[in-house]
Amino acid sequence: MQDLKRKSSLLSLMQTEHTQLEALLTTLSEEQLLRPDVTDSWSIKDVLAHLTWWEQEMISEILHGVELDPGLGGEPWSTERANKLMVEAKWNTPLSEILAAFHDSYQQIFQMVEGLTEIDLANDEMYTHLVNNTANHYAEHRRWIEAGLNLRG
DSSP: OOTTTTHHHHHHHHHHHHHHHHHHHHHHHHHHHOOTBOOOOOOBHHHHHHHHHHHHHHHHHHHHHHHOSSSOOOOOOOOOHHHHEEEETTTTSSHHHHHHHHHHHHHHHHHHHHHHHHHHHHHHHHHHHHHTTHHHHHHHHHHHHHHHHHOOO
16 A cells, blocks of 8 residues: 655655754854865865755756756766766855755755645655655765764864
């Protein structure tokens, strides 16, 4: 029997994980948000640009059937290369714009999921894709940020 409460479960999980990430962000200074190499080679600003891009990619893919190009320019798909390109594209974007886009994008992805039906979410591939690129993604990067800040004081 299929889970008929996938939407409410997904929305709750998204909200919980995003709220935890937001709570962490509110404790950080601008210097901490901009410090390079907090999470591997990325600043927290870079992480937020990355999360925003993936949310926008899912919105485009699910609502419009169009996968966004992170700038690969015809190169074969590589998640690592795509992540690098999408973050590099936002390096000169002010922190305030990255934060605004991050907040706006979350509202958009949340509204998109609210608009999906249980039948849409009965598709295991779509459901897993959404969970992995929202709630699980927020949690993963929150843990990376916490670890990076603990290592660097």
